Amino acid sequence: MSTHAWVLATGTARLAGAVALARTVSDEVTVVAVGPGPLADAAALAGVDRVLRAVTEDGQPAEALALQVAGAAAAAAPRLLVSTDEPAARALLGAAAARTGAAALSGVLALRADGDALVADRAALDGAVVQTVSTRGPLAAQVTVEDLTPAAGAAAPITDLALAGSPDVRVVGREAAGTGTGLHDAARVVSVGRGLRAREDLALVEELARALGAEIGCSMPVADDLGWVAKERYVGRSGQKIAPRLYLALGISGMPQHLEGVRDAKVVAAVNTDPDAPVFRAADFGIVGDLYEVVPALLAALSE
Numbered sequence: 001m002s003t004h005a006w007v008l009a010t011g012t013a014r015l016a017g018a019v020a021l022a023r024t025v026s027d028e029v030t031v032v033a034v035g036p037g038p039l040a041d042a043a044a045l046a047g048v049d050r051v052l053r054a055v056t057e058d059g060q061p062a063e064a065l066a067l068q069v070a071g072a073a074a075a076a077a078p079r080l081l082v083s084t085d086e087p088a089a090r091a092l093l094g095a096a097a098a099r100t101g102a103a104a105l106s107g108v109l110a111l112r113a114d115g116d117a118l119v120a121d122r123a124a125l126d127g128a129v130v131q132t133v134s135t136r137g138p139l140a141a142q143v144t145v146e147d148l149t150p151a152a153g154a155a156a157p158i159t160d161l162a163l164a165g166s167p168d169v170r171v172v173g174r175e176a177a178g179t180g181t182g183l184h185d186a187a188r189v190v191s192v193g194r195g196l197r198a199r200e201d202l203a204l205v206e207e208l209a210r211a212l213g214a215e216i217g218c219s220m221p222v223a224d225d226l227g228w229v230a231k232e233r234y235v236g237r238s239g240q241k242i243a244p245r246l247y248l249a250l251g252i253s254g255m256p257q258h259l260e261g262v263r264d265a266k267v268v269a270a271v272n273t274d275p276d277a278p279v280f281r282a283a284d285f286g287i288v289g290d291l292y293e294v295v296p297a298l299l300a301a302l303s304e
């Protein structure tokens with residue numbers, strides 16, 4: 001099956017991975033680069049056949065062009081539309097899916113052709129299940145991929161995407177968000193999950209963080225459901241994406257949504273009582289054990 005794909009890009013993070021995934025079922029892959037002008041130049045190096053450039057005006061968020069990009073998608077009618085997990089790219093994908101009538105799927109891990117159908121494997125139920133979804137119609141896939149370094153090659157040609165109008169939407173203010181957690185600059189992060197039994201036990205984790213000169217992070221439920229740690233500190237797909245030199249996960253199961261936040265960490269270490277916890281598959285170092293025993297032992301070792 002020959003399938004023309006459009007990859008909607010508002011940044012370059014994981015773009016080459018998204019292009020490579022689109023290519024598994026497509027002979028021709030076009031990146032639609034929606035953002036400041038230089039984005040298209042970077043996208044042209046992502047292993048793509050051509051780039052359509054939709055330049056945002058000064059201070060205009062990429063999502064402001066969602067209807068215009070969706071209109072262009074409807075005119076080109078690609079069989080496959082793809083975005084990474086970047087929030088702005090997902091907004092563009094949703095608009096394009098609605099306009100083109102494509103079936104929208106999130107968390108797509110792999111694609112293949114089966115006769116005239118496109119078949120997607122996608123993560124469901126918090127990543128506990130991989131669903132296989134098939135469609136004979138157009139597909140709009142938000143893909144969950146690793147970052148790739150594209151093979152060196154010539155830059156793809158860039159042409160301007162003709163857009164009907166430019167919406168009057170501008171960023172009119174900008175200030176640092178949240179409480180300035182320091183997570184983004186931290187060389188070390190000690191992060192805690194639902195393996196922690198009580199709020200007061202956070203003191204133990206904080207003591208370890210102090211001893212390591214680390215910032216505190218957590219899984220989503222610890223911040224969102226339990227409210228034990230500030231929401232600005234939860235790590236993952238819908239939380240903070242961080243790149244410390246050391247990420248120490250204490251009592252965190254390691255669901256894909258959490259691990260997406262530490263894809264760029266240099267070293268991931270995990271402590272979990274369950275030897276089959278998914279976190280160990282992503283960890284460079286792991287201790288199968290009770291954090292209530294391992295953390296005091298680490299503190300004792302650090303004080304020696």
Ligand SMILES: Cc1cc2nc3c(=O)[nH]c(=O)nc-3n(C[C@H](O)[C@H](O)[C@H](O)COP(=O)(O)OP(=O)(O)OC[C@H]3O[C@@H](n4cnc5c(N)ncnc54)[C@H](O)[C@@H]3O)c2cc1C
Nearest residue numbers: 193194195219220236237238239251252253258272273291
């Ligand atoms: C759309 C969507 C977006 C999401 N975004 C995020 C996100 O951004 N960030 C995020 O974190 N989650 C996110 N989630 C939720 C995610 O799927 C998981 O549910 C969540 O990460 C689980 O948190 P946890 O690991 O702390 O808890 P659990 O999954 O309950 O794991 C607790 C772990 O602690 C271990 N444990 C228990 N006791 C001990 C002990 N004494 N010592 C050591 N280990 C122990 C257990 O073996 C278990 O592995 C999202 C989910 C969805 C659907």
